[in-house]
Amino acid sequence: MGLLNYLRSTILSKVVMAITGAILVIYVIVHTAGNLLIYLGQDTLNSYSQFLHSLGPILWIIRIILIVSAILHIVTSIKLKFENWGAKPTKYAVKNYLKAKFSSRTMIWTGIMVLAFVVYHLLHFTIRVTNPQHYYPEFYQPHNAVSYVLLERFDVYKMVVLGFKNPLISIIYIIGVVIVGFHLDHAIQSMFQTLGYNQKHYFPIIQKSSTALAIIIVICLVSIPISVLLGLVGGKI
């Protein structure tokens, strides 16, 4: 297979992990920023969702890039992991880690959990099969309308609020996001190292920023189900 030839090289495999990972991380950052619009109210969040859906083919191009990145990321990681297990057939009876962080050593497991979480998340909010009772249309007055009209659009705000009012769903999201955070803590700095950006004067900053960015993303995303559960967001719904 011509496309998958890179898998024969250990370094090119790592580079594919880094580049596909970078695409997914950028997506997570944009997605997080978009989600925070929920704090600006129902109209803002629903308008944003309406805007995304109005992109049409562009939305699908983005989705295809993300799907291809995710597939390459997963295929490459599995190949690397099996080789790594093969290269260390006998484990030490006693092993003391000096520098390898817990998040770094568990990438394959957090990765599998992130995949499971993403599948659930897509079924819940994108394909919308897990909680069909939460999906309503919203009737709204467009800002630029010259006369009184009511248009119909999908009510994302209500869907999110009704979903997160269920403590079980909220807990799944909180755990899922924390696991994403663990994965990113190692991933972001690892990307720079793999692509060859490591010099004494800035790499410690990249390592700290990697952890900081992971924590910021987790806090932003976890705040949404918690705000809904506390009634701070969507109290009226």
Next chain:
Amino acid sequence: MKVKLHIWRQKNNKEKGKFETYELNNVLEDMSFLEMLDVLNEKLILEGKEPVAFDHDCREGICGACSLTINGIPHGPEKATTTCQLHMRKFKDGDEIWIEPFRAKAFPIIKDLVVDRSAFDRIIQAGGFISVNTGQAPEANSILVPKQNADNAMDAAQCIGCGACVAACPNGAAMLFVGAKVSHFAYLPQGQPERKLRVLKMVEQMQKEGFGNCSNLYECEAACPKEISVRFIALMNRDYLKASCSEEKLEVINNE
């Protein structure tokens, strides 16, 4: 001082190994770790038992022959120190010490604590050199080397090829060793003519030997007795990427 040793004993590569426990009562604080093992071996020989096989040579911390994973850390608990330069004063009276060989598929066990590290030699043979014409040595100052580059090259050249990086890596990867050897020449003008071919060939040989892949855990850097930095792995990654798109890559493909 007294110590209780759990030592990996394995007759050869074919047979299964296991831990044997030995107690030593007459260990002096000023003994090196290897001298402590010498005392154990003398005792075993007097008792008519097979002494423990372990690698050693210069016992000055510069040759890279000694190995041993001591309490789960290659070359033991002291930072930036080879096993031969580790002293028993770093342990407490009554300590239990677990001694295992460097473990990796590419480092098969020969006997007890001795592993075959010739995979490293084959990686060096693949490209860890510069080609020069024989004859009179050139005038030393005819090729200028910036101070910064000389320092970086010397930092990379500190590598003694002991294999602690492979032993420490949960993936059994040799990226720190190969990264150091590639970078050592990459920083010097004499290394430039073969720079791309070198990184391609050395990485290819590394893969053939069955070393694992780098997961950027940086465990190698922490275990390295010469404190080789993982930034040399980053430099190798970059060089490899550039070389993969060059004419030299075509040469490697055509020679296969």
